[in-house]
Amino acid sequence: MKFKGKVHKFGDDVNTDEIIPAKYLVTTNPKELARHCLEGRSKNFARKVKPGDIVVAGKNFGCASSREHAPLAIKGCSVSCVIAASFARIFFRNCINMGLPILESKEAAKEARQNDILQIDLNKGEIRNVTKKRIYRVQPFPRFLKRIISFGGLMRYVRKSDV
Template identity: 55%
Template structure:
């Protein structure tokens, strides 16, 4: 599994209230919620993001409340992956549960710039900054977690397993 796209770069401690402000959580519709993704930190994000684009951030991405809506809206916007120095643990688990690919790589998060073109190979953990030609190595998920992400989330993965 791979993704390739333009980078949106964010600082440390981007919390779930910034990813999807609580004032919009009155709808269960993921498409509607996604219209407000990142708007409190980057109003242009939802207008510019394209399928496969990559969010690169600092430490503790997804801190704050435990709402599953945060990784869901990032995925629903078409974001192909989030690369960060670290993730809040509940965000990390929620991302896997809904099938949002994430990778921790401090060096990549430090060196990759906004608007760079990046490709990610989830099987190997290789992140390539196409703009600079530099590659980075993140720890890939084990195959069973990669299968959850490829299926589109934990529940879809369980349904696939039942059907086999």
Template identity: 45%
Template sequence: MKIIGKAHVYGDNIDTDRIIPGKYTKTLDMQSLAEHVLEDLDPEFSKKVQQGDIVVAGENFGCGSSREQAPLALKTAGVSLIIAKSFARIFFRNAINIGLPIIEVKDYNIQLEDTVEVDLITGKVEVNGNTYFGTKMPDVMVDILNENGLVNYLSKHKQYNL
């Protein structure tokens, strides 16, 4: 599973309140969430993000509350992948569950608007002629992502009786 996109680069400890402020989480309108994604961190993000873009961050991305709206807002806004040095575990799982690819890469040099190519199966990240290696995605998680989320994956595998 390969993903290519333009980088939007941020720092450490980006919590779910900065990804999607709590005042916007009382809606089921995903487009409304996307319009406000990252607005406290980067007020212009929702206007400049393009379908297929990649968010790149430092340590502990998605810390804070366990709100599923955070990865949903990013995905609905067009983000195709998140690269971070580490993720809060609940954000990591929520992202996979809704079909938003993520990868942990401990060491990288990625700048704003760099074009990044990632192979989730091998963990290989290429940017500006440099190659980095991230955590290889387990096969079952790749399968979940290929089905666009856990509900679709489980629905396809009838033994789960959904």
């Protein structure tokens, strides 16, 4: 899988209350959730984000609640990929399970700036910052996770391998 998109840059410890405040958790509709995506950090993000754009953040992205509404809201914005210096573990699981591509790269996350253009090749494990003309290698996912991803998420994996 390959993506190209504009960077929306966020800082450290972006928590799930900031990604989607609890008051909006009365629906599971991704498009509705998307209207409030990341509003705890940026009032304009949901309005400005374009399909294919890339969220780039610092350490511990998606910390706190287990709400899958958080990755769902990001997916609802048609964000192609999230890059962070590190991810909180439940958020990480949720993304793998629902098939939202995420990449961990301290350098790429640190050096990318708002509105930079990134080009990502998931198979190669490569992030290319087109604006800065920089290439970053990313640790590939362990085999086990690749299998879940290759099935298209946990539910497909479960249906094909167990039931």
